[in-house]
Amino acid sequence: xxxxxxxxxAAFPEGGIDRxxxxxxxxxxxxxxxxxxxxxxxxxHHGTAALIDYARRFDGVTIERVxxxxxxxxxxxxxxxxxxxxxxxxxxxxxxxxxxxxRRADHSTQVVPGGTVTERWVPVERVGLYVPGGRxxxxxxxxxxxxxxxxxxxxxxxxxxxxxxxxxxxPHPTILAACALLGVDEVYAAGGAQAVAMFAxxxxxxxxxxxxxxxxxxxxxxxxxLLKGRIGIDAEAGPTEIAILADxxxxxxHVAADLISQAEHDPLAASVLVTDSEELAAAxxxxxxxQVAATKHVEDRIRPAxxxxxxxxxxxxxxxxxxxxxxxxxxxxxxxxTRDAAAVAARVRNAGAIFVGPYAPVSLGDYAAGSNHVLPxxxxxxxxxxxxxxxxxxxxxxxxxxxEALAEVAGHVVTLAEAExxxxxxxxxxxxxxxxxxxxx
Numbered sequence: 263x264x265x266x267x268x269x270x271x272a273a274f275p276e277g278g279i280d281r282x283x284x285x286x287x288x289x290x291x292x293x294x295x296x297x298x299x300x301x302x303x304x305x306x307h308h309g310t311a312a313l314i315d316y317a318r319r320f321d322g323v324t325i326e327r328v329x330x331x332x333x334x335x336x337x338x339x340x341x342x343x344x345x346x347x348x349x350x351x352x353x354x355x356x357x358x359x360x361x362x363x364x365r366r367a368d369h370s371t372q373v374v375p376g377g378t379v380t381e382r383w384v385p386v387e388r389v390g391l392y393v394p395g396g397r398x399x400x401x402x403x404x405x406x407x408x409x410x411x412x413x414x415x416x417x418x419x420x421x422x423x424x425x426x427x428x429x430x431x432x433p434h435p436t437i438l439a440a441c442a443l444l445g446v447d448e449v450y451a452a453g454g455a456q457a458v459a460m461f462a463x464x465x466x467x468x469x470x471x472x473x474x475x476x477x478x479x480x481x482x483x484x485x486x487x488l489l490k491g492r493i494g495i496d497a498e499a500g501p502t503e504i505a506i507l508a509d510x511x512x513x514x515x516h517v518a519a520d521l522i523s524q525a526e527h528d529p530l531a532a533s534v535l536v537t538d539s540e541e542l543a544a545a546x547x548x549x550x551x552x553q554v555a556a557t558k559h560v561e562d563r564i565r566p567a568x569x570x571x572x573x574x575x576x577x578x579x580x581x582x583x584x585x586x587x588x589x590x591x592x593x594x595x596x597x598x599x600t601r602d603a604a605a606v607a608a609r610v611r612n613a614g615a616i617f618v619g620p621y622a623p624v625s626l627g628d629y630a631a632g633s634n635h636v637l638p639x640x641x642x643x644x645x646x647x648x649x650x651x652x653x654x655x656x657x658x659x660x661x662x663x664x665x666e667a668l669a670e671v672a673g674h675v676v677t678l679a680e681a682e683x684x685x686x687x688x689x690x691x692x693x694x695x696x697x698x699x700x701x702x703x
Contacts (some may be wrong), residue, residue, distance in 0.1 A: 263492045263550045265574045279590040287530045287572035289500040294484035297454035305459035310466045313372035316456045317425045325431035329467045338438035356632035357409040364651035377667035380530040380660040389419040390461030392476030401440035406636050407476050424453025445477040455485035462489040500639040503532035508541040513598035518549035526559045529566035533573045536584045545576045592643040595624040612644040645672035
C-alpha cells in the first residue's frame with residue numbers, strides 16, 4: 263500500500279538531509295505555463311465571452327453570464343442544511359477569533375528629534391479569492407480566504423469557483439451559501455486559469471484585483487506564476503501533503519486515519535510517516551490496508567495517493583533524526599504524535615501548520631480549529647507562511663523630518679550618495695540648504 267524509505271544508519275551532512283531523498287509529488291508548473299498562456303490571453307482580449315466559452319469546453323456547462331445573481335446566493339443559504347450551516351457558522355466564529363488577533367497596529371519611531379518613521383498597515387484595496395471545485399466541494403476554503411481578508415479591512419473582494427453541471431452552471435450551492443453567510447455578494451462561476459486571468463485583467467462583469475489568493479489545481483498555480491507582477495499572489499499551491507512525526511507511543515489507528523484523510527483529496531496528495539519505531543510502521547501499514555478497504559474514493563484518489571512516489575514511511579534512528587527529516591521536508595501539515603509532543607513541536611522550524619498530540623488531527627485544522635488551511639506546499643514552508651491577515655496588508659513607511667533633523671544627517675547622506683557615484687542624490691539634499699549644487703554659479 264505504501265512504500266518505505268529506510269534512513270537508519272545514514273549520516274546526515276552538516277547542512278541537513280538532502281530533500282531529494284524524501285517523497286514528493288511531481289508538480290511541473292513550468293510545463294503547464296504554455297497551456298495556460300493562451301487561455302489567459304484569450305480572457306484578456308475577449309473577457310466574459312472567453313469565460314463563457316471555457317465553461318462550455320472545460321466544465322461542460324452553458325451559461326449566459328459569469329457573475330452569480332444575488333438571488334442565487336440568497337436561495338443557496340435558505341436551502342442549506344441546518345447542520346451544515348451551524349458547522350460553517352462555528353468555523354467562521356473560530357476563524358475570526360484567531361485572525362482578529364493578527365491585526366497589525368501602526369507604529370511610529372522617533373529616530374531623532376524632529377525625525378520620525380511611521381509604519382502604516384494598509385489593506386489591499388481589492389482581492390480575488392479562488393475556491394476550487396473539482397473532485398470535492400470546499401466551502402471551508404471560502405471561510406479560510408474571506409475571514410482574513412475581512413479582518414484585514416479589505417474593502418472589495420470577489421470569489422470565483424468553477425461552474426457545476428449539476429447546478430445549472432452555478433458554483434456548488436454550499437459554496438454560494440458560505441459566501442452569503444460571510445456577506446460576500448460578488449461571486450463568479452469561473453474556474454481554473456481563466457478565473458485567475460479574469461481577476462488579473464478584469465472583464466465586463468469583474469473589475470481587476472490587486473491580489474489573488476486560494477488553492478487550486480496545477481493550472482491555477484501556473485496562471486498565478488504567469489500573472490504574478492500584474493497581480494500579487496499568496497502562493498503557487500500544489501497537491502496537499504501531510505507528514506506525521508511519530509514514535510512508539512502513537513496510536514497506529516490514528517496515524518493511518520490521518521494519512522488517509524489527506525490522501526482522499528487527490529491522487530497526487532502526499533502522506534508521509536516519519537518514525538523511529540519499526541513496530542509502529544508495521545502496525546500503520548496493517549491499519550492502512552484495513553481502513554482503506556472501508557473508505558470512499560479508494561480507487562480514484564486514496565490508493566493512487568498512498569502508493570505514489572509522493573507518499574511513504576520514512577524510518578529514522580531517533581527523534582533528532584526525525585526532526586531533521588521533517589524540517590527538510592517542510593510539510594504543509596505536520597502532526598507530532600510523540601512523547602512530550604508540545605516540546606517536540608517547539609523544535610520544528612519548517613511547517614505550514616503544526617498539529618500537536620493525538621487530539622489535533624489535520625482535519626480539525628481544515629475546518630474548525632480556528633487556524634487557516636491555505637498553507638504552503640511542496641517544501642515552500644521553509645520560506646513561506648500560510649494565509650493570514652498579514653497576507654492582505656501592506657506595510658508603508660511614512661518618513662517625516664523637519665529641516666533641523668535633515669540638516670543633522672545631511673552630511674552622511676551626501677557622503678553615501680557620492681560613494682555610490684550618485685551625486686544627484688546628494689544634490690537633492692544640498693539644494694535644501696546653503697550648499698553649492700551642480701549647476702550653481
